[in-house]
Amino acid sequence: MRTDDAPLIRLDDYRPSDWLIDTVDLDISLHPTQTRVRSLLALRPNPAGQTDAPLVLDGDELALKALSLDGEPLDASAYAAGPQGLTLHAPPRRGFTLTIETEIDPAANTKLMGLYRSSRVYCTQCEADGFRRITYFLDRPDVMSVYTVRLEAAKAEAPVLLSNGNLVATGEVPGSDRHFALWHDPHPKPAYLFALVGGALDHVRQDYVTAEGRKVELAVYVEPGKADRAGWALDSLARCMRWDEKVFGRNYDLDVFNVVAVSDFNMGAMENKGLNIFNDKYVLADPQIATDGDYASIEAIIAHEYFHNWTGNRITCRDWFQLCLKEGLTVFRDQEFSSDERSRPVKRIADVRTLRSTQFSEDAGPLAHPVRPRAYKEINNFYTPTVYEKGAEVIRMLKVLIGDDAFKRGMDLYFERCDGTAATIEEFLACFAESSGRDLSHFARWYEQAGTPTIVASGRYDAAAQRYTLDLAQSTPPTPGQAEKEPMVLPVRLGLVGAEGDLPLRTQSNAYAGDGLVVFDGPSLSIAFEGVTEPPIPSLLRGFSAPARLELDLSEADLLRQFTRDSDSFNRWQALQSIATRALVAAGRPGADPGALGATAAELGRALGGFLAADALADPAFAAQVLRLPAPADIAREIGKDVDPDAIFSAHRALSTAIGSALLPRLSGLRQALETKGPYRADAASAGRRALRNELLGLVALAAPAEGAALCEQQFETGDNLTDRLAALAAMTLIPGERRERLIARFAEAYAGEPLVLDKWLMAQALIAEPATLERVRGLMRHPAFSLGNPNRVRALIGGFAANLTQFNRADGEGYGFVADIVVALDRTNPQVASRLLGSFKSWRMLEPGRRRQAQEALGLVARTPNLSRDVSDIAERALA
Ligand code: BES
Ligand code: ZN
Numbered sequence: 001m002r003t004d005d006a007p008l009i010r011l012d013d014y015r016p017s018d019w020l021i022d023t024v025d026l027d028i029s030l031h032p033t034q035t036r037v038r039s040l041l042a043l044r045p046n047p048a049g050q051t052d053a054p055l056v057l058d059g060d061e062l063a064l065k066a067l068s069l070d071g072e073p074l075d076a077s078a079y080a081a082g083p084q085g086l087t088l089h090a091p092p093r094r095g096f097t098l099t100i101e102t103e104i105d106p107a108a109n110t111k112l113m114g115l116y117r118s119s120r121v122y123c124t125q126c127e128a129d130g131f132r133r134i135t136y137f138l139d140r141p142d143v144m145s146v147y148t149v150r151l152e153a154a155k156a157e158a159p160v161l162l163s164n165g166n167l168v169a170t171g172e173v174p175g176s177d178r179h180f181a182l183w184h185d186p187h188p189k190p191a192y193l194f195a196l197v198g199g200a201l202d203h204v205r206q207d208y209v210t211a212e213g214r215k216v217e218l219a220v221y222v223e224p225g226k227a228d229r230a231g232w233a234l235d236s237l238a239r240c241m242r243w244d245e246k247v248f249g250r251n252y253d254l255d256v257f258n259v260v261a262v263s264d265f266n267m268g269a270m271e272n273k274g275l276n277i278f279n280d281k282y283v284l285a286d287p288q289i290a291t292d293g294d295y296a297s298i299e300a301i302i303a304h305e306y307f308h309n310w311t312g313n314r315i316t317c318r319d320w321f322q323l324c325l326k327e328g329l330t331v332f333r334d335q336e337f338s339s340d341e342r343s344r345p346v347k348r349i350a351d352v353r354t355l356r357s358t359q360f361s362e363d364a365g366p367l368a369h370p371v372r373p374r375a376y377k378e379i380n381n382f383y384t385p386t387v388y389e390k391g392a393e394v395i396r397m398l399k400v401l402i403g404d405d406a407f408k409r410g411m412d413l414y415f416e417r418c419d420g421t422a423a424t425i426e427e428f429l430a431c432f433a434e435s436s437g438r439d440l441s442h443f444a445r446w447y448e449q450a451g452t453p454t455i456v457a458s459g460r461y462d463a464a465a466q467r468y469t470l471d472l473a474q475s476t477p478p479t480p481g482q483a484e485k486e487p488m489v490l491p492v493r494l495g496l497v498g499a500e501g502d503l504p505l506r507t508q509s510n511a512y513a514g515d516g517l518v519v520f521d522g523p524s525l526s527i528a529f530e531g532v533t534e535p536p537i538p539s540l541l542r543g544f545s546a547p548a549r550l551e552l553d554l555s556e557a558d559l560l561r562q563f564t565r566d567s568d569s570f571n572r573w574q575a576l577q578s579i580a581t582r583a584l585v586a587a588g589r590p591g592a593d594p595g596a597l598g599a600t601a602a603e604l605g606r607a608l609g610g611f612l613a614a615d616a617l618a619d620p621a622f623a624a625q626v627l628r629l630p631a632p633a634d635i636a637r638e639i640g641k642d643v644d645p646d647a648i649f650s651a652h653r654a655l656s657t658a659i660g661s662a663l664l665p666r667l668s669g670l671r672q673a674l675e676t677k678g679p680y681r682a683d684a685a686s687a688g689r690r691a692l693r694n695e696l697l698g699l700v701a702l703a704a705p706a707e708g709a710a711l712c713e714q715q716f717e718t719g720d721n722l723t724d725r726l727a728a729l730a731a732m733t734l735i736p737g738e739r740r741e742r743l744i745a746r747f748a749e750a751y752a753g754e755p756l757v758l759d760k761w762l763m764a765q766a767l768i769a770e771p772a773t774l775e776r777v778r779g780l781m782r783h784p785a786f787s788l789g790n791p792n793r794v795r796a797l798i799g800g801f802a803a804n805l806t807q808f809n810r811a812d813g814e815g816y817g818f819v820a821d822i823v824v825a826l827d828r829t830n831p832q833v834a835s836r837l838l839g840s841f842k843s844w845r846m847l848e849p850g851r852r853r854q855a856q857e858a859l860g861l862v863a864r865t866p867n868l869s870r871d872v873s874d875i876a877e878r879a880l881a
Contacts (some may be wrong), residue, residue, distance in 0.1 A: 001353075002034070002424055002687075006377045006378070006870050006873075006874070007377070008376070008377055009281035009373050009375065009377070009379075010374060010375045010376045010798075011321040011337025011375065012374070013374075014047040014318070014319050014321075015047050015049075016046055016142065016225070017046050017102065017138055017140060017142060017143050018045065018046055018049035018050050018053035018055075018822050019043050019044070019046055019049065019053075019055055019138060019143075019636075020043070020045075020046045020143060021041050021042065021043055021138055021143055021145045021146055022042045022043075022044065022121075022146065023040075023041075023042040023135070023146045023147075023148070023151075024039060024040070024042075024145045024146070024147045024148070025039070025040040025042055025148045025149075025445060025495075025714045026038070026039050026040075026135070026147065026148070026150065027039075027040075027147045027150045027152075028149065028150070028151050028152070029152045029153070029178075030106075030122050030151065030152065030153035030154075030157075030158060030198050031153075032106060032117060032157075033105045033108065034103055034105065035103065035104050035105070035106055035115060035122075035877070036065075036101065036102075036299055037050075037100075037101065037102045037104065037134055037135050037383070038099065038100070038101050039099070039101075039135040039136075039137075040097055040098070040099050040101075041097060041098045041100070041101045041103075041137075041145075041372070042093075042095065042097050043055070043085045043096055043097070043098060044093065044095035044096075045093060045094070046096075050738045051093065053085065054087055054088060054089055054090065054091065055087060055088040056085060056086075056087050057086040057087070057090040057100075057132075057136035057137055057138060058084075058085055058129070058132040058134045058136065058138065058139040058140075059081075059084050059085045059086055059132050059135075059136045060083070060084060060114070060129070060130075060138060061081070061083050061084075061133060062083055062084075062086075062104070062132070062135070062136060063085065063102060063103055063104075064081040064084070064100070064101070064102060064521070065101040065102060065103040065134070065170065065612070066099070066100075066105050067079060067081070067086075067099070067100055067101070067129050068098070068099045068381045069088075069091075069092075069096055069097070069098055069099075070096050070097055070604040070716070071097070071211070072570075073098070073488075074088075078090070079102065081136075083603050085136070086100070086136040088484055088838065090291075091491070092341075093704035098137065098862070100135055100224070100809050102134070102135050102136070104133070104134065104202060106122055109133075109642070110789065110829040110830055111829070111830055111831060111832065112125060112264055112265065112266045112791070112832070113125055113126075113133055113266070113832070114123070114126070114130045114132075114133025114134050114828060115128040115133070115134050116264075117224065118262045118264035118265070119262075119263050119264065120157075120199055120200070121197065121198070121199035121200075121201065121223075121262055122153070122158060122196065122197065122199060122264050122473065123195075123196070123197050123198075123199075123260065123276070123277055124193065124194065124195045124196050124272075125267075125270060125277065126191060126193070126194050126272070127192040127193075127270060128320055128379045129379065129469060131191035131192060131193070131194055131249070131684075132191075134194075134586065137191050137808070138189070138191075139191050139192075140191075140319070141190040141192060141317050141318065141319065141320070141422055142190070142315050142318050142319065142422040143190060143191070144188040144189055144190050144316070144420075145188055145189070145191075145657070146185065146186060146187075146188050146343070146424065147163075147164060147165065147183075147185045147189065147194060147417070148182070148183070148184045148185075148189055149163040149164070149165075149182070149183045149184075149194075149196065150180055150181075150182050150183075150186075150363065151180060151181050151182075151183070151196055151198060152173060152178055152180040153178060153198045154177050155177055155178060155179045155293070156177065157174075157198075157199075157200070158198035158199050158200065158544065159179075159199075159200055160197070160198065160199055160200065160201045160203075160221065161180070161196075161197075161198050161486055162181070162183070162195075162196065162197040162221070162258055162275055163181070163183035163185075163194075163195065163197075164185040164189070164194060164195055164272060164273040164274045164275050165183050165184050165186065165187070165254060165273065165274050166183065166184055166185070166195070166254055166255045166274075167181060167182070167183055167256065168183060168184045169181070169182040170184040171397060174324070174641055176253060176722075179270065179868070184463050184800065185254075185273055186269070186273065187253065187273060187313070188249050188257075188420065188717060189273050189313060190316050190422065191315070192317075193271070193272050193273045193313055194272065195273075195275045195277055195317075196220070196275075197258075197260045197262075197272070197275065199276065200224055201222060201223065201224065201260065201391050201632040201849070202216050202222055202223070202224050202225065202226065202227040202230075203219045203221040203222070203227065203230070204219065204220050204231060204234050204235055205217060205218060205220075205229050205234075206218045206219075206232045206238060206562060206829060208238055208241060208252075208257075209244040209297060210241070210245065210252050211251055212251045212397075212741075214251065214253075214255070215255070215346035216252055216254070216255060216256065216689050217255065217256045217257075217260070217811065218234060218237055218238060218241075218256075218257050219232045219234075219256070219257075219258050219321060220237070220258075220259045220260075220261070220283065220286065221258065221260040221261065222280070222414070223261070223263070223280070223732065224258075224282065226261075226284060227862050228286065229283075229285055229286050229289065230261070230283040230284070230291075230296060231285075231356060232286075232298055232299075232682070233259060233261075233278075233282075233283045233284075233298055233302055234259075236275070236298060236299040236302040236303065237257070237302050237306060238470060239299075239341065240299075240302060240303035240306050240307070240337055241306060243303075243337050243340065243341075243869055244306070244307060244310070246416075247336070247337075247340070248310070248311045248333070248411060249311075249412065249415075250415070252309065253309070254273075254274045255312070256274060256426070257274055257276075257306075258274065258275045258276070258461075259276045259277075259283065260275065260276070260277050260278065261278050261279075261280035261282075261283035262277060262278070262279070262280060263279075263280045263755070263788055263792075264304040264789070264791065265277070265278070265279035265280075265792075266791055266830070266832045266833060267279065267383075268281075268282050268301055269282055269301050269302075269305045270305065270313055271304075271305040271308035271309070271313060271642045272618055273309070273313050276305045276306070276620050278301070278305070279507045279791075280299050280756065281294075281756055281759070281792055282297060282302075282602075283298060283302075284680075284767075285298055285637075285721065285755065287682070287721040288677075288722060289682040289719070289722060289751075289754055289756060290722060290756075291721075291722050291723040291726055291756050292682065292686075292690055292691065292723045293723075293761075294722075295682040295687070296687070297339070298341070299328070299341065300334050300335075300337070300339065300501055301334075303333075303337045303338070304330055304331065304333075304334040304336045307330050307333040307334060308326060308330050308338075308417060310324075311326055311329045311333060312326035312327075312330060313332045314415075314420065314708075315414070315415070315418045315419060315420075315421060315423050316420040316421075316422045316423070317423065317424075318423060318424050318594045319422075320376070320379045320382070320424055321372055321373060321374070321376075322372065322424050322458075323379075323382060323383070323387050324371050324387045324388075324391035324394075324425070324447070325374055325423060325424070325425055325428055327383070327388050327389070327391055328387060328388060328390070328391020328392045328395055329385055329392075329395055330396060331388050331389065331391065331392035331426075332391075332392040332395040332396060335347065335351055335392060336754040341521030341684070341724060342622055342684040343619075343622070343688070344620075345569040345570060345573075345622060346622055346625060348543060348544065348570055348574050349570060349622075349625045350546045350625070351389075352383075352570070354389060354546060355385070355389045355390070356581060356637075357453060357631060357633060357634060357736055358385035358389060358451050359384075359386055359389045359390050359452075360547075360549075360637060361633070361637050361842065361843055362384060362386055362451060362777045362842060362847060363390075363451055363452045363479065364452065364477075364637055364640070364820055364843070365842045365843050365844075365845060365846070365876070365879075366480060366842065366844075366845060366878055366880075366881060367384075367839065367842045367877050367878055367879060368386070368450045368479035368480060369382070369384070369386055369450050369479075370386070370448050370449060370450045370482075371386055371387060371390050371391050371446060371447045372425055372447040372448065373395060373647035375875075376449075377833075377870060377874045378530075378870045378871050378874045380832055380835070380871055381835060381871060381875055383420055385818065386450070387590035387664065390589050390853065393547040394447065395547075397443075397489075397491050397546055397547075398440075398443065398445070399434060399494065400491045400545055400576040401438075401443065401489070401491050401513075401517075401519065402432060402435070402436035402438060403436070404440075406432065406435045406436035406437075407432070409435035410431045410432035410434070410435035410436065411431075413431040413434060413778070414427075414428055414431040414432075415437055417431060418431075421674070421696050425444070425447055425745065426444075429444055429623065439517045441491060441727060442489050442521060443489045443491070443728055445486060445597045446488065446489070449476065449485060449486065449488065450479040450480075450482055451476040451477050451478070451479040451485060452476070452477075452549055453474050453476045453488050453490065453546075453548040453549070453769070454474065454475055454476070454548065454549040454550075455472055455473070455490065455492070455540075455541075455546075455548050455550050455551065456473045456475075456551045456552075457470065457471065457473075457538065457540055457550065457551065457552040457667060458470075458471050458473075458552070458553065459471070459473050459538050461532070461535040461536070461537075463535070466530065466532050466555060467528055467532060468496060468527070468528070468532040468535075468536055468538075469527070469528045469529075469540060470494075470526070470527050470528075471524070471525075471526050471807055472492070472518075472520050472524060472525045472526075472527075472778070473523065473524040473525075474487055474488065474490060474520065474523060474524070474548075475523075476488065480706075480878070485497070487521060487522050487523050488521070488536055488546075488548075489519065489520075489521040490519075490520040490521065490546045490548060491517060491518075491519060491520075491545050491546055492517070492518040492519075492520050492540055492541060492545060492546065492627065493516055493517055493518075493540075493541065493542035493543055493545035493568075494516055494517075494518055494538065494539060494540050494541075494542060495516055495538075495539040495542060495566070495567065496529060496532060496536035496537070496538060496539070497537040497538075497539050497561075497562060497565050497566050497567075498533070498536050498537075499534060499565075501565060501567060502567050503532055503533070503534070503536055504531065504858050505529055506529060506530045506531050507527055507528060507529050507530065507542070507728060508526065508528070508530075509527040511525055511527055512527065514870075516542070520784070525770060537558050537561060537562050537565075537566075538552065538554075538647065539562060539566050539568055539571045540552060540571075541566060541571075542568040542570060542571055543570045544570055544574075547794055548628045554578070554581055555561075556600070556603060556749065559575045559578055559579050560575070560603065560607050562577070563575040563576050563607060563611075564611075569622065571711060573622070573626055574748075576604065576607065576608075576626055577629075577630055579600060579603070579604060579628045579785045580600070580604065580630055580631050580655065581634070581635065581638060582600075583597055583600035583601075583653060584597075584629075584630070584632075584635045584649075584651050584655060585635055585639055587637075587639050587647075587651035587652075587654070587655075588632075588635050588639060588644075588647050588648035588652070589639060589647070590642055590848065592647065592651070594650060594654055596687040597651060597654055597655050597658065597813065599854060600655070601654075601655055601659060601662070604655075604659055604662075605658065605659050605661075605662025605663060606632065606662070608626070608627065608662075608663060609662060609663055611623070611626065611742070612663065612666060613666065614672060616670065616692065617673060618785070618811075619688070619756070620674060620688040620689045620691065620692035620693075620765045620838050621685075621687070621688030622688075623692050624691035624692040624694075624695045625690070627695045627696070628647070628695060629652065629655065629656060629659075630694045631652075632645070632648050632649050632650065632805045632806075633805050633843075635648050635651075636648055636805065636843070636846065637843070637846070637848075639846075640846055641845075642848045642849070643847050643848060644848075645806045645809040645845050645847075645851075646806055647803045648805070649769055649805060649806045653702070653769075653846070654698070656698075656702050657703055658701040659699065660699035660700065660702045660703030660704075661703040661704075663696075663699060664699075664700070664703050664704060665704075667696050667699060667700055667821075667857055668700075670692075670693075670696060670819045671693050671696050674689045674690075674692055674693040675689075675693070676689055676690070676697075679720070680720055680721040681740070687723070690721075690723050690724060690727075690749075691778065692856050694723070694724065694727035694731070695782075697711060697712065697715065697727060697728070697731045698727075698730070698731045698734065700731075701731040701732065701735055702734055705734075705735045707737060708731060708734075709732060709735050709740070711728075711731075712731050712735075712743060713732075713739065713743060714726040714728070714731040716728040716729065716732075716743060716746065720867070721807070722729070722757065722760075725750075726757075726760055726764070727745070727746070729743060729744070730759070731763050732744075733765070733767070733768050735763055736770065744761070744765065745804075747761050747762060747784075752785075753791070755785060755790075755792070755795060756792070757777070757796060758785040759795075759796035759797075762780055762783075762785070762786065762793070762796040762797040762800065763796045763799075763800035764800075765777070765780060765796075765800075766780075766796070766797050766800030766801040766803075766804060767800055767801075767803065767804050768804070768807075769804065769805070769807065769809070770864045771808070771809045771810070773804065774799070774810070774814055774815060774818060775803070777797060777798075778818070778879070780797055781797065788822075788825070788829075789829065789845040791830065791833045794822075794826065794833055794837070795833075795836075795837075797818065798822050798837060799836075799837060800838070801815070801818070801819070802819050802837060803840070804839035807808050808840065809847065809851055809855075811850060811851060811854075812854075813851070813854030813855070813857065813858065816841070816854055816855050816857075816858035816859075817858055817861075819838075819840060819858070820838075820858040820859070820861050820862050821836065822834075822837065823835075823837050823838045823862055823872060824862055824865050824872075825867075827865075827868055827871075828867050831869030831870070831871040831872055832871055833871070834872050835869070835874070835875050835881065836874060836878070837869035838862060838872055838875045839875060841855060841859055841879050842879065844859070844879070846857065856880070859879055860877055860880065862876045862877040863877060863880060
């Protein structure tokens, strides 16, 4: 179906369901190509619905085998059934049961939505609307039911049978090679949280006792032979459960919590009640196959899905427009968990990098939308950085604005009041309005208005009056469907930095909330600080207190002083980023003089040299963030129009190389000092040392390629963990030549048979910023490790290439054509993965005219393809609109 024909679903059209389903009894007999599903639904009219309504159940590619009402087969005239739905023309106006039989083919399900088979394992993915691919149902999150699930399968094929809730019974099926398991989930849930798993799986397990005293059996299931890689995920699970008890007062509510890793999965992971299903990339870890980054993301995603048990499952969404109610809030919760487990400042810096690179770029392009969209054609296209990352920022701002205490009381009220319901953003905000006594109606604009606000700030110091006046102005650019913007509520955490550190803040301004917080909620604001005894450096948006762009014209000298003196570590980091950004924007503009970088490079080199000598070893993880320049894509977004990726990339390379050259004399000594003795440990401190050490390796590779190549070879051959060995490969990709090709080959040999590691190998090559990369990627598509059928492989190689700023955006348009062709081919088997890949075009409008034309043509080619999925055509149309 073209999206032109697809209905536009609007928030304003929301109506409660006419029918409710109190209980669901599923009897599922698993077979690779002919799985039988018998579903017994207890239906009743919804008092809040219409009384004379027909019953319309959703379906997707279904085949009805049998249908009865209250146990009696239904006459064919009483209903209409097709692949996309089942309608009962005149259902009884009372409670009744419906028994529906369907047959499905899990092996043929390449969309990986509904019930499918992934390397011999049966599994499901039902969010957002995959349950209707299993049986006819009211597949909407405000219909919540109690599920009882009987699973049956051949013992040899599926010795493990899992579903939601608690295990009630298991047994043999007499006279056959089959067995069954019976599961019951006492918590009413929407269909999108249903799950089943069947297969031959190994597991690791651990007993856990909640703070309330409930005994819970935790288990992580993986492919046979991989149980020794499941320990970190299990350990992370126990830690995040304890944290949620301590910090949010949330206890787990079933007797078992199962996590299953599968190797074909469209997303990262899914929070099905009591049975989380994960992309194996976010479960499997040991030092040989997982990097420090993998350990951190496994911990974070295990926590994210677990935290959904309260923010998503116990309290779910009334409709999919409320998606950020569970996703934004749960991202906020997982960010807080990781901050407490690791370094809070470093986590904040990493999160802001992600926010800027993914969400700010989305907000600046044709796919921009509010945190709560008002209309959609395909909901799967709204699991976006805006809903997730900006959604989490909105919660963070709320906490800053009302304070920790009122935030905590608001959360408690939300859990108490909305437990067991399908809720809305309004209900959520009402809890915080009540707990804080504030009017949050203006703040609620964060959910409605798209676009990244810009704050323009300037300051004046009056020495005679000892007064510092700060002038702020805000504006938000137009986005699709929203030409005019209103001012946002911006919590601006600030300080005035003097020679000896922070100066006291004294002001009469109503906008000052105390504690270094200014609430900036109008188009402009002027605020005077009194008793300021020296000219200060303003430190604004401390901790990145609002997801906004800040334009503040500080001199390079002031930024360098801020870097050494600011008490806020986020703004220390930001100060050097700002220096680099400004220089790169100037040098990356069309027709700019690259020589203009020289002075900045020298300044940055000096500052970093001093920093590395003085405090780098005290906090290596922070130092690694300081050394990492803003990415070329961030510079492109700052430039914003007529972008020439090659010019930006050359400037970026030149600056990095110059900094590397300035630091070169110190690098080998520092790298030695950072070396970790003894066996690999995944803790944050060891990871921080490796991060800095490997950041320095990249600088050597740029500044002294021959020396760098030798170091990479040595580190690859002697490294005892994937973090160091992959860093060696990544640094080597910066150095063209024979030695690079040899290391690439060595890496593939060393990790043959490790698909998740080979994904990193594929991606490292796809990211090489050289014209030959496109041919290399084409070649790698024929490598035995690659498959278009596996989402992880596609994301690594093709997604990696699409993230390669200079090569995806080749001036000849070949990069666009290549990705567009793959999108079209992939759309026939897996529309979700195809449409996410097409999202790589989201910044095409900011390019210089030549590339813009080429990108538009490639998008047009996709848009004009017949029989596109709704997923892909929706993105193509919005990108072109
Ligand atoms: N509920 C989502 C999974 C999901 C996403 C289902 C899109 C259907 C469509 C899950 O909680 C989630 O958010 N997963 C993220 C990882 C998370 C740590 C942000 C994912 O899969 O990328
Ligand atoms: Zn989530």
